[in-house]
Amino acid sequence: MIPEIVEVSFKRNKRLPYFNPKDLQITIGDYVMVEAEKGIDIGVVSKTGRLVSLADIKGKPMAIMRKAVEDDLVRLKENRRREVLAAQIGQQKIAQHKLKMKLVDVEYQYDQNKLTFYFTSDKRVDFRELVRDLATKYKTRIELRQIGVRDETKRIGGLGICGRSYCCSLFMNEFEPISTQYAKEQNLPLNPGKLSGVCGRLKCCLAFEKAFYQQSLKKYPPLDAAIITDRGRVIVDKIDIFNEVIYLRYKDEEVIEGISL
Numbered sequence: 001m002i003p004e005i006v007e008v009s010f011k012r013n014k015r016l017p018y019f020n021p022k023d024l025q026i027t028i029g030d031y032v033m034v035e036a037e038k039g040i041d042i043g044v045v046s047k048t049g050r051l052v053s054l055a056d057i058k059g060k061p062m063a064i065m066r067k068a069v070e071d072d073l074v075r076l077k078e079n080r081r082r083e084v085l086a087a088q089i090g091q092q093k094i095a096q097h098k099l100k101m102k103l104v105d106v107e108y109q110y111d112q113n114k115l116t117f118y119f120t121s122d123k124r125v126d127f128r129e130l131v132r133d134l135a136t137k138y139k140t141r142i143e144l145r146q147i148g149v150r151d152e153t154k155r156i157g158g159l160g161i162c163g164r165s166y167c168c169s170l171f172m173n174e175f176e177p178i179s180t181q182y183a184k185e186q187n188l189p190l191n192p193g194k195l196s197g198v199c200g201r202l203k204c205c206l207a208f209e210k211a212f213y214q215q216s217l218k219k220y221p222p223l224d225a226a227i228i229t230d231r232g233r234v235i236v237d238k239i240d241i242f243n244e245v246i247y248l249r250y251k252d253e254e255v256i257e258g259i260s261l
Contacts, residue, residue: 003020004020004023005018005052006052007046008032009043009046010107012155013157013168013169015173017057018034021063022064022066024067027045027048028045028046030045031045031072031073032044032064032066032067033064034063035062035063036114038141039111039114040109042072080108083106083107086106089134090106090117097129097133099130101146102120105155105156115134115141115142118147119144119146120146120147125146151175153169154168154169155169167208168204176204178206178207180195180202183206185217187223187238220236220241220246221246222236223237229248232250234248234249235249
């Protein structure tokens, strides 16, 4: 019998699937100890049941070891305090080595066997000397991980123009490439200021309704297409898929007429 799979969240909205081989009675919000690369980590259960099993899980999930106890939570709190200090040291070391990189976040593995520094940079960075300095300082495995601006926004979090938490922070696990074609299909004005998120990239939510628009637009002639009506040749000026109306522009006329699909 395949063990239950649950989703566990870590610092800054990182979410991963884990097996529950011991069939522990866990619910959303429970802290659990999980297998990690060369050690143990702690996270909070963020999703259970059918929604997890239906997700596109890549690779073989690791296992939940046990539920966290009070001592584990005390250590987690201490790790968070140490991460703040490590970020300050990291900033100083980056400046000393004159590296063109922006430190975004620092994360300790629960057992302190690994300390990860997340950073952004416009190009590749030779941080070997920096890693050696940090390893000497902390006497543990140091990992420097370069992330993109979308990942930076996901880790920091915040509220979008819609008033809700960023989709990337709230529920997205992977980013989909998005182009201006998505906006064209949805008849949105190609205004970079309105189409871009705080990360500076096109908004992820443009992809959410892509399939709906593509399917709905199959019933309509394309924009700027010439069609024949009782009044003669007209141009398709605009399409309202929600009210199923096509707006037509007649030759040599500025008036736009809406007709039902």
